[in-house]
Amino acid sequence: xxxxxxxxxxxxxxxxxxxxxxxxxxxxxxxxxxxxxxxxxxxxxxxxxxxxxxxxxxxxxxxxxxxxxxxxxxxxxxxxxxxxxxxxxxxxxxxxxxxxxxxxxxxxxxxxxxxxxxxxxxxxxxxxx
Amino acid sequence: xxxxxxxxxxxxxxxxxxxxxxxxxxxxxxxxxxxxxxxxxxxxxxxxxxxxxxxxxxxxxxxxxxxxxxxxxxxxxxxxxxxxxxxxxxxxxxxxxxxxxxxxxxxxxxxxxxxxxxxxxxxxxxxxxxxxxxxxxxxxxxxxxxxxxxxxxxxxxxxxxxxxxxxxxxxxxxxxxxxxxxxxxxxxxxxxxxxxxxxxxxxxxxxxxxxxxxxxxxxxxxxxxxxxxxxxxxxxxxxxxxxxxxxxxxxxxxxxxxxxxxxxxxxxxxxxxxxxxxxxxxxxxxxxxxxxxxxxxxxxxxxxxxxxxxxxxxxxxxxxxxxxxxxxxxxxxxxxxxxxxxxxxxxxxxxxxxxxxxxxxxx
Numbered sequence: 457x458x459x460x461x462x463x464x465x466x467x468x469x470x471x472x473x474x475x476x477x478x479x480x481x482x483x484x485x486x487x488x489x490x491x492x493x494x495x496x497x498x499x500x501x502x503x504x505x506x507x508x509x510x511x512x513x514x515x516x517x518x519x520x521x522x523x524x525x526x527x528x529x530x531x532x533x534x535x536x537x538x539x540x541x542x543x544x545x546x547x548x549x550x551x552x553x554x555x556x557x558x559x560x561x562x563x564x565x566x567x568x569x570x571x572x573x574x575x576x577x578x579x580x581x582x583x584x585x
Numbered sequence: 586x587x588x589x590x591x592x593x594x595x596x597x598x599x600x601x602x603x604x605x606x607x608x609x610x611x612x613x614x615x616x617x618x619x620x621x622x623x624x625x626x627x628x629x630x631x632x633x634x635x636x637x638x639x640x641x642x643x644x645x646x647x648x649x650x651x652x653x654x655x656x657x658x659x660x661x662x663x664x665x666x667x668x669x670x671x672x673x674x675x676x677x678x679x680x681x682x683x684x685x686x687x688x689x690x691x692x693x694x695x696x697x698x699x700x701x702x703x704x705x706x707x708x709x710x711x712x713x714x715x716x717x718x719x720x721x722x723x724x725x726x727x728x729x730x731x732x733x734x735x736x737x738x739x740x741x742x743x744x745x746x747x748x749x750x751x752x753x754x755x756x757x758x759x760x761x762x763x764x765x766x767x768x769x770x771x772x773x774x775x776x777x778x779x780x781x782x783x784x785x786x787x788x789x790x791x792x793x794x795x796x797x798x799x800x801x802x803x804x805x806x807x808x809x810x811x812x813x814x815x816x817x818x819x820x821x822x823x824x825x826x827x828x829x830x831x832x833x834x835x836x837x838x839x840x841x842x843x844x845x846x847x848x849x850x851x852x853x854x855x856x857x858x859x860x861x862x863x864x865x866x867x868x869x870x871x872x873x874x875x876x877x878x879x880x881x882x883x884x885x886x887x888x889x890x891x892x893x894x895x896x897x898x899x900x901x902x903x904x905x906x907x908x909x910x911x912x913x914x915x916x917x918x919x920x921x922x923x924x925x926x927x928x929x930x931x932x933x934x935x936x937x938x939x940x941x942x943x944x945x946x947x948x
Binding site for chain 1: 602614619811880903904911930
């Protein structure tokens with residue numbers, strides 16, 4: 457089981473969020489735990505830059521050999537950048553979930569609610585495994 | 586609670602992702618399913634298929650009983666050979682697809698799918714009643730291990746003196762493999778050359794270990810059900826519950842050739858199937874290749890591009906390693922072969938219609 461980085465926050469939908477403490481723009485990806493559960497990721501669809509989204513919206517999808525899952529906006533805001541590299545090479549979601557496998561950056565509007573700490577996410581995933 | 590196979594401990598040691606499949610706890614993948622898929626295409630893969638059912642039919646009239654019970658001409662199968670066939674109900678609907686091995690003149694082994702074999706055993710028992718034949722479901726006693734891929738013969742050859750060169754496709758023989766008695770069959774579900782080894786459950790672990798060791802220099806790796814599914818899909822092989830079901834006749838699936846009207850005597854389903862043999866079904870099973878990257882999956886509607894009329898349904902779909910694109914099998918209205926799309930969660934994605942299979946190995 458891969459370790460859960462201490463410097464990120466998480467959602468119940470198995471996304472990670474970076475940069476919550478240091479500004480308005482957040483980077484979003486899916487966790488190694490989720491990538492492992494999906495299997496080999498073959499397709500990633502991310503929202504277009506400029507899209508305005510609300511927290512909880514399904515904004516994209518990640519597809520593996522066996523299944524497809526929605527990607528949710530963890531906060532409300534505007535998509536300001538998408539990771540074209542992961543669109544071109546979806547296997548980065550598996551091989552570098554917390555690095556080059558990031559999905560999009562969002563400029564937050566309002567507050568980030570209901571995010572999980574690393575400890576809370578660890579508890580969530582150990583309950584599921 | 587899912588039932589474990591005799592190889593559960595091996596799978597756990599290997600760190601497999603286990604999944605429930607037809608009531609069995611089965612390895613879905615050990616690492617990357619793409620790597621496992623490619624290993625089978627290029628070298629070899631090792632599969633635990635112990636969830637399959639083994640039903641023995643024995644006695645002086647065993648062949649005649651199976652001629653009556655199944656759609657195939659089983660009594661004409663030579664000892665040592667095997668046949669792909671089906672069991673249908675009185676309406677001609679498919680209850681399961683099967684491989685029948687003739688082990689001896691009066692002994693047959695019927696291999697049925699995990700989800701169906703209790704029903705198949707019950708049907709066979711019932712249908713064999715008026716024949717001098719005995720039906721014995723021995724699924725619990727047997728493990729099934731498959732070695733599949735272009736290096737399969739070289740690997741198995743390290744462990745047995747049996748004449749593998751002389752063992753044809755769809756043939757089986759008793760052999761000693763790594764010092765243990767096995768029924769070795771040249772069959773599979775991957776589109777590659779390969780072997781299936783039926784062994785007593787207690788021999789499964791040592792045989793798996795011997796194959797793993799012998800196969801290592803050849804690039805053999807364990808492969809799970811996920812790879813098995815994409816391999817069989819590329820090979821255009823039907824899966825019961827997807828392409829085949831009690832809603833389909835063998836003709837619907839384009840497999841009417843397995844129904845042998847030329848055999849003597851009646852068989853279950855004959856009256857229902859005979860009128861269908863010259864009638865084109867309203868829908869036929871075709872291959873689809875997606876032009877985009879999203880994957881058509883089981884149950885998704887096939888639609889006409891533009892208008893959106895539903896003209897079919899996807900039965901299986903997956904990203905194809907060999908083609909580099911998503912592929913699918915689908916039932917589509919007869920005569921439609923262009924201008925189609927699949928409704929992938931609300932968006933219409935263009936597909937090309939192709940004849941099956943998607944992949945054929947080089948001889």
